[in-house]
Amino acid sequence: MVTDILPLIVRDAKVRMRGKTIVGPIDLDLSGTGVTVVMGPNGAGKTTLLRMLHGLARLSSGTIDWAIPVQQAQTRQGFVFQTPIVLRRSVRDNIAYPLVLHGVARKEARARADHWGTRVGLADMLMRPARVLSGGEKQKLALARALIRDPSVLFLDEPTASLDGRSMREIETILLTAAHEGTRIVMATHNMGQAKRLAQEVIFLYRGLVHERNHAAAFFAGPAKPEAAAFIKGDIVE
């Protein structure tokens, strides 16, 4: 798996809604491998930033350029939402869905879905309707579904925010494996421990702007900005 859609070059990107600038202007370069964690207080714009990079939020100004045309680049990305969206079908058909959309024969798509479903620990749920799964199980489904297309870049928006400890651990394991296998991961979280466990790099977002960006070890040892420091300490950052 080649990360052929990187580098991602973001220049002066802004997202405005109802007259307010939610995120931006952002200048960002993304390349290489590993896990980038986007951190920041609630309302900082983490979700909007991720959606903007993925193409779900419309740019009000500025540019976002992948190494290849954006249409094709989008097919090489995956996105896991904070609240998992599951289709009204079986777990297996949910996971197979992205492949079917892209013309893979149903039989083969299902076989690969079974494989990924087992990898994320849903082996005995494959034929069950996806709607009856628990929150943690649904999020694993979403992860399998996002990974089944072998994306170059995987965005995750606080994927374990409402999950129990065990599910969180299982998902983090899957993410680390994927990162190890070459998927570039960009993940928003406000769980400090999770960030420390997973991140190679941290982007600290504050009031819609990239306040700080650094290697994880350096960032946690000594953040440059006071807001970041306060955040790490656990203070309320407005």
Add this chain to the structure above:
Amino acid sequence: MTEIWQGLVAAFWLVVTLDKDLVEITLRSLQVTITAVLIACALGMPMGAWLAIQRFRYRRTVIAILNALMGLPPVVVGLIVYLFLSRAGPFGALNLLFSPTAMIIAQVIIVTPLVASISHQAVRDLWADYHDLLISLNATKRQRMATLLIDGRRALLTAALAGFGRAVGEVGAIIIVGGNIDHVTRVLTTAIALETSKGNFALALGLGFVLIGLAIAVNICIHALSRTEREGTW
């Protein structure tokens, strides 16, 4: 009031003895209505789905008109279709008047807005749910519509059954374009109308109870065949 009891008795005997005329008009009722509903669904469901996901300038107006069309008086539809299909009208040469086909045409016009409207609402709700996922997965417009229609099948089934209910009890349009001709275009509702005009209220009520029973039977059958109550599938 005795006529209600007499009607129930009449209905019972007609059904139990499998009265030949009753069987004939019942089958014809089902044939006309089911055909019309299938066509209305084929037209109305994609229409409703498309309206839900396509943004365009006059969308709100179109949706409002669609909802308003649900209240089309069937008699008016019948008159208009008659004028079109009449020999003196533009499509007279097709010789469709006073045939089951003409009845189906009229019922399709009446039922499609209903199916489209309910489908639209169902798909709209589901689209709000699936929106981000389908866009993230680069689904084409056609794929989005297909996914929404398939996943929304429960609400769409309700739309179809609502359309069936409207059509099977309809009489104003089909009596004009069908002519209520014995053994050709007579169905349950038009037979009821005829018996009522003749003053045979007991028989009319009997046929009415058969019609109600038929509608219930069809609904139960559909629900059984599609196993709507099975946990979680829907």
Add this chain to the structure above:
Amino acid sequence: MKKLVTALVAFVVFAQAAIADPLVLRLAVTTSFHNSGLSDILLPRALEDLDLDVQLLVVGTGQAIRLGEAGDVDAILVHSRAAEEAFVANGFGSHRREIMYNDFVLVGPSDDPAGVTGSDGIAAALTRIADTRAVFVSRGDDSGTHRREQSLWNQADIDTEAADPAWYRAAGAGMGATLNTASGMNGYVLTDRASWLNFANTANLAIVFQGDPALFNQYAYLPVNPVRHPHVKADLAITLEGWLASPGIQALIGSYEINGQKLFVPNATTDGMAKQG
């Protein structure tokens, strides 16, 4: 789900019975004619004698004429002479052929509060009803029966348009429903004899006046003009006309009875000549 759709489509396809009868004639008749039950005797006989499937559209006189004008039927059988003559005069019908007549009767409460029985004519009877403001129920639907009723009021010089709905009630309905209304209101009503004989819910009503020639109800057969509408089955229409006027069928019509009472007097002339209006 697939199972369901397959079942439905199969049902629809197999239920399409093709009615491919080579000889079919569409005839619009009035509801009062159909109510008499005579068509239940005539139609099977026509199929037998002529190999002709007569498809009846049972509608009000106004609608029958409208269908004839549009050419949607091949012939009409109605009982409204003025409208029939206009139909021919305006070129919609090729000619008018009298087939049979029955009569109207005045039905009312058996205790006859308006004192109608024994009147020396229908005009006098109606005048008594108007004078006593007894409840009278009218068809009110521009049917042949209704038009006859209107002409009778006119001959008695009574304006029903201006009449007080307290006694003159326009039902806007077919004969059976109107009779039911009259029965419920215990009022007077003008009806054709056949509908009355077939009517089950008589309650307190009975025939209170009959026999005036003004109450005779002539049925006429009018083929739709093939010059105006070339597609109509003019030859079949003429065949049916000849059959209706034939001695055997005329006798059949004359012998038709309900509850032992004869209903129709056949009066087709068999000279074969098209009777002009």
